[in-house]
Amino acid sequence: MTNTKYIFVIGGVMSSVGKGVASASIGKILQARGYEATIMKIDPYINVDAGTMNPTEHGEVFVTEDGDETDQDIGNYERFIEKNILSTNYMTTGRVYREVIQRERNLEYDGKCVEVVPHIPMEVIDRIKTAGKKTKSDIVIIEIGGTIGEYQNVLFLEAGRMLKLKYPQDVLFVLVSYLPIPAMVGEMKTKPTQHAVRTLNSAGLQPDFIICRSERAIDKKRREKLAVFCGINPKSAISCPDVDSVYEVPLMFKKEKLDEQILDKFDLKARKTDLKKWKNLVQKSKRLKKKIRIAVVGKYFGTGDFTLSDSYISVIEAVKHASWQQGLQPEMEWVDSEDYEKDPKRVKELGQYDGVIVPGGFGTRGIEGIIKAIKYVRENNIPYLGLCYGMQLATIEFARSVAKIKNATSTELDPNAQNQVIHIMPDQEKKLLKQDYGGTMRLGAWPCKLRRGTHAQKAYGKSEISERHRHRYEFNNAYRSRLEKAGLKIAGTSPDNHIVEIIELEDHPFFIGVQFHPEFKSRPLDPHPLYLAFVKACMKKK
């Protein structure tokens, strides 16, 4: 193999047109050609990680195996290239500056003046190279967050420029742009993209490819226009119209021969493609007619102008993966738990769903409404999957209603309450007292042993698992025997039996709560066993 190759993916015109999926899809088509590809995300925020960003603004916090709190795009990468992505593949402005400042304090720059340029881009390049080496990749794809023309990502573009200068044959730039079709003109406009390319040019960069995101496919005329005005080959304007499923995008790129063109520019051989299973799944998913309806009950819904699909993307995708495997088309509906606080009778509406999920969350808002919902599904045999907070709240509900532990609650909800059946983890308490909040939760993959014969153990089909976590509170063992006596099954614990990781009910069609986030490990062709078991239970109910 020759030098490692680098592909920078940059957004133009506007955000939210699918840079993450484009980057993931480029990785997929190159991987399908037999090359080892990895994908990195650069988040231009000052935040050191995504853990301290507001999920209603920034979207889901995706947790890696090694416990990094990253951008949701890392989840896309994992789902597309079907590989775990580690912390080395994620950086923020905060992380880069912190490192450079620390090095300066350690006198690692030999007493030189440490400057924004070149030292910040040099640190960025270092990180890109390290990620390539660590993953033993032939090709490293680097998605730069934000849009061209913003002040925030300039230093990352500069890193790309410096890398290209050093290795002209080994670096490519992809612009993911948006081509509007204004209703009053009715035709696709290339001008905003032309401007985006000019801006890119002024940063010293020339795109090799332009991914043309639009409502429709681009035609010959516009392809040629882009070629002339943006200085690219007409076939390097990659048509990328809206599609139903993001998993179609790699197939679209292949049709446009993006893989061949990239390999050609890198002077790499175009080996035979292997995308058959992927293609079959995409086709199957489009054909499926039989529906299941799942309600997601939570509190983050309906706040301002953020999209739900961003805050819960891994849960949504995990439901799709499992449903498709079972030949089902899932329909997910978002239920605001505060509605049940205002009008408790409304909780009955949950009866019309085939299953209910309570996803992860934090804080006190809407919680009593969620607990009402859990009581209803528990008493009415509706399949229930509780994720992290969803497990803790199911424990609280059971403690109150079945074990008759008066006012049972969690420290998070009422730190002075008498019966905290969910309480703060001892090491977490110390961190909170020191206001040491960032990146300090119980994070990443932890082993869990399953109790034989439980629903959870049967779903997994094994007795040792490893799942990804992100929490500060846990099941309070002081109440363990009391809850068990009342009928709550502890189906999984940490190997030392100390931390309760899974609870379930024996005589319920499906009632499982997990202290972890199984959705982070679900892949389109390899659905997560718990989601699969849940979907099967939903189908049965239907």
Ligand code: GLN
């Ligand atoms: N707020 C809960 C905790 O910190 C649950 C976290 C979650 O759902 N990810 O333990």
